[in-house]
Amino acid sequence: MGKKGYIALGIVFLIIIIAIISSIIWYKVEIKAVNKDESQNIEAIVEIESGTSTKDILKLLKQNNVIKSELAAKIYIGLHEVNNLQAGKYLFSGNEELPEVLNILISGQVMDETVTITFAEGKNMRYIASTIAENTNNTTNDVYQLLEDDDYILSLIDKYWFLTNDIQNANIYYPLEGYLYPDTYSFENADVDVKIIFEKMLDQTAKILGRYREIIENTQYSVHQILTIASIVELEGNNYDNRTKIASVIYNRLNSNMSLGSDVTTYYAIRVDMGERDLYAKEINTYNAYNTRGPNMEGKLPIGPIANPSEESIQAVLNPDEDQYLYFVADKNGDIYFSNTYEEHQATIADLQKKGLWYEYE
Numbered sequence: 001m002g003k004k005g006y007i008a009l010g011i012v013f014l015i016i017i018i019a020i021i022s023s024i025i026w027y028k029v030e031i032k033a034v035n036k037d038e039s040q041n042i043e044a045i046v047e048i049e050s051g052t053s054t055k056d057i058l059k060l061l062k063q064n065n066v067i068k069s070e071l072a073a074k075i076y077i078g079l080h081e082v083n084n085l086q087a088g089k090y091l092f093s094g095n096e097e098l099p100e101v102l103n104i105l106i107s108g109q110v111m112d113e114t115v116t117i118t119f120a121e122g123k124n125m126r127y128i129a130s131t132i133a134e135n136t137n138n139t140t141n142d143v144y145q146l147l148e149d150d151d152y153i154l155s156l157i158d159k160y161w162f163l164t165n166d167i168q169n170a171n172i173y174y175p176l177e178g179y180l181y182p183d184t185y186s187f188e189n190a191d192v193d194v195k196i197i198f199e200k201m202l203d204q205t206a207k208i209l210g211r212y213r214e215i216i217e218n219t220q221y222s223v224h225q226i227l228t229i230a231s232i233v234e235l236e237g238n239n240y241d242n243r244t245k246i247a248s249v250i251y252n253r254l255n256s257n258m259s260l261g262s263d264v265t266t267y268y269a270i271r272v273d274m275g276e277r278d279l280y281a282k283e284i285n286t287y288n289a290y291n292t293r294g295p296n297m298e299g300k301l302p303i304g305p306i307a308n309p310s311e312e313s314i315q316a317v318l319n320p321d322e323d324q325y326l327y328f329v330a331d332k333n334g335d336i337y338f339s340n341t342y343e344e345h346q347a348t349i350a351d352l353q354k355k356g357l358w359y360e361y362e
Helices: 003-030 054-063 070-080 098-107 124-135 138-146 150-159 194-210 213-217 225-235 240-257 263-269 312-319 341-353
Strands: 044-048 088-092 115-118 184-187 327-330 336-338
Touching: 003 070, 044 240, 054 070, 054 327, 070 327, 115 124, 115 225, 115 312, 124 138, 138 150, 138 194, 150 194, 184 194, 184 213, 194 213, 225 263, 240 312, 240 327, 327 341, 336 341
Parallel strands: none
Antiparallel strands: 044 088, 115 184, 327 336
């Protein structure tokens, strides 16, 4: 081979070397993170369906700006014998280099879409509906429509021992009021069906009430009545001690054929939340199956629960004080005063009025 031949061969060899070096540099650059310097927020959610080919997975990743190059990814997969990329929904920040992206797909580190919802004690169905709407993809109307589904309510009565035909009374606003145990619950994602939410809460109610089932069945009151009393006790009291006293007042008044005269039942009857405003005299004096301050409610409970009570209030109702109190009143600070007679009760009210602690009604 002549001198020119060696020169030509050297040039070809140099070109090949440059091409190899360039390819290596290109490959190393292309498997780096898209957002290597974290200068932009390019979070991407990529959902890979079951049965998607590796080729299509890489295409999805490139389309969503998760990887720089499909070709570089194919080379990496071939060199490292990567397989078993799993289906699922993934969240990428753009800061992951190609090996990390593939490791996430191999290990199936799918997005945590869990939704956690806390339902506070002593709240009513309007609150529950709005809380569900705020934390899931359901609307308040979805909640109310399900509550109006008679077939669904019947299916729940068949499923849970503590649900009876009492909740189907036409005068009841919401059939599951009082039966959805207030607690913190986790659900798979925001698309959770309202039925799943209800039944998870009812399962917890079953657990709580199951502890007291024998006691309840040995009282003269139904589960529905126990929960109705507990809901009043929940809203009228603020600790276990005064709740047991309030429970005894309720029993004493029922046994004496007196109306309960509970403000919280009137608020519920007119669908106004406590603290929203004071009651009007006409609201107090109008008959409603929930309003124990209204006419024709002597010796009667409201038609159903007015809130979802805590276990403490249920315990208080099942273990009331044995005193003979017939009256109690709370001041604007939440302190509660108990009396045996109407005269004592009126004296307490007069004292609270003098101190500016009495609720005035218009």
